[in-house]
Amino acid sequence: MRGFRTGWGNAAFQGFNYALFLIILLICVYPFFYIFLVSVSDPAAVAGKLITVYPIHFTLKNYGAILQLNGIYQAFFVSVVRTVVGTFITLFFTSMMAYTLTKRELAGRKIFYRVTVAAMYINAGLIPWYIMMRNYGLKDNFLLYVLPSAVSIFTLILIKTFIEQISTALEESAIVDGAGYFTIYYRIIVPVSKPVIAAVAVFSAVHQWNSWYDNFLLVSNSRLMTMQLILYEFLRQAESIASSVRAGGEPGEITITPYAIRMTVTMVVTWPVLLVYPLLQRHFVKGIMLGSVKG
């Protein structure tokens, strides 16, 4: 009798668990599913709030409009190159700086570190930043995408904290064998720091993939446009055109509503991240925890 009651209780508890987590799952997934539904439904049905759990008058014209945007494929290539190159540069310089900041023999190490961290909080604003980038010759230059983010302060703190936990015996034995600092960094520190580097790589790649504001302000060369900017411009222009009627523009020209475009653009830019994230998630979680023990 006791075993029977335990079995029913357990089953009820399990059932409740499954039901609760299913509800939580639906709550988390439904908004994104709704975005997908809007992106493939007729705009009139969307405006009439008729979309619930299935598309109405299924259409791919929103996606068609995006795929036909001028320069979208070139922009996709630029975004991919930016993501790969930018991530590599960030990893290289940030990890190297993090390692040097762990060396007690570095003169002024504390000052360097404090000034670096202070830069996270002090910001001169948009216009000084623009003027600085222009004066560095980064206007209309691909290096604008990758050089300013070469050292990411938040990830520098993560990596530095992780490296400080590595046993000094490893380095000492390498020094005894005649290794210099760069050799130690390259042959010992980097391989041992792979978890946190993978986490930083994910952060950096997502940041590079989503970035468009530097392109928006400082790049007018069409061959350097990123995909995010082209999509953002498409959406922004649709919204401007929709509201231009009051200044004497002509109505009746909106075949794809800005709302539908917004949803479609969300889908297009999010899918690559959604595909990559689960593969790297274990590194991401492990790396964050490893780097967050001491701040």
Added chain:
Amino acid sequence: MLGKRSFKQVSWLVVAAMLAVIVGCGGGAGSEGSAKPPASASAGGSPSASGSPAAPEPITLSFWGPTLATNYTPGIQDDPVAQEIERQTGVKIKFDAGLGDAQKTQVIIASGDLPDIMVVDNPDNIEPLIKSGSIIDMQPYLDNAPNIKKYASKAMQYSKFMYSGGEDKLYVLPARAKEEASPIPTGYYGTFLRWDQYKSIGMPEIKGLDSLVDIAAEMVKKYPTTPDGQKVYGLYTWLEWGNAQGYAQPVMALIGQQAVDTKFNHFNYKVQDNAFIELLDDRNAYWRGASMFNRAHRLGILDPESFTQKYETANAKGKAGRVALHFYQWDIVDGNATLNQQTNGKDAYVMLLPEDTAEYPVADDRAQPFGFNTRQFVVSAKSKHPERAIALIDYLYSQEGTRTILSGVKDTHWIEENGVARLSDAFKNIKTEDPDYKSKTGIRKYDNYAGLPTMPDANGKELDLFQDPELLSESYNEATRDYLKHFGQPSELGVYTMRKNKSTINAAYASLVSLPTDEIKRIGSNIDAYITKEMPKLIMASSEAAYAAQKEKMFADIRGMGYDEYKAFYEAAWQKALTDYEQF
């Protein structure tokens, strides 16, 4: 896991890719048309002035300003209209990404990185541009700008008065100057109801705003849903474009008011006698509009999403025929397209105005001798070709140039028969045949960069040939023809012009109102934010008593927000504007 050797190979590949992209793509826009040494000033003269000049040396000039009217790809524009502009002026026109973005505009102005030509859409930006020396005085270049001198003489006078501190310098050139008042053939304000439905309820007399709401209620009662079962509302609005557009604009033209402060429309004037109407005056369009919407709410016919929806949602409702009463002609175009299809032309939204009395002096006639102060051309001091820039602007100020922007390329999209322009037979139905025609042809794409408004040419034909009354009449369906026959008029605009009580707006007055100080801007923003919060409560008041109480509360609260100083500023600025206008 990658081995050491594989990691090295991948690393070198990445570096090589980086170098390839940097070498291939970085380093500027040299490939998009380099600026060549300037030709002599006379070589850039407008074709209209000099007959058949030698083709000017081709260059690229960059523009910045309001957004284009269609989707565009940043860079040199290559649609047919842009190509025609290049043929006529030798200039390729280049637009950067982000047109119309206020933040990017501020960055451009603050950094001094102006494009060759900028159309300034915010008068607040003019003074910083002049003080920083970022823009040139265009006066020395006007000898070869006959169209600017012909069509913008008063606008230039205004510009010198407002921006040149008494010197004879022309830093800013306002566009769209129109000295003679004329109604806009399309795009006007009024009240619009469905003709067939209006007839079916007995064509009741439209005494005023209240009776318009009652008529809308009667129509909603008789026709509560669309053919596909969606609920119909009597009235709606949207606040995405601001409180002024949402509450005041629907009634302003009907009651013959115009804004003194163009940002918030808190202070207005009576078009007929220029009398100043303060915000805390029951006659102000805000309260007339609120009263109308409150009546609609109490009759249960106000769209409850009016306070939260964006224009695209509202437009979708209008397009689906879900709203009985509209206030803007451009807001019924989509709805009429749907109605035409649903009813086989037997119904249409048409203009049905309140009674022809002094209380409703509908204002649709407009003169703007000083042009728009939200469309003002400036030329960068860093431009390598200022004379060519002004020659291009002069072309945009010509009737030929404006017609190209509004109607397309001569002999492609429009033709001249016995010297009279009209759209070509292949093109005159393009709006219905191809909704995407603007992107493909460039027609109206550069609307915000046209120097002139649409106006009659020497033969009386509008520069915008799409507004030709003969062409418009070909598009009238059975319902519209029946409506026009009822009023004995050839066009909808005729129903307006036949009124005894109507007003002519002279937009020059508002152009002369001083720009507000920072303190006045602060007070105005606070009051507008307060209206955003409290006006919905006023409109949703469930009784006359509740409405009166809420309005009294709002008046008292606004008074305590620095209102007296705010009102004093604009009242004085208005009187000064009226005085200053005398010298023009």
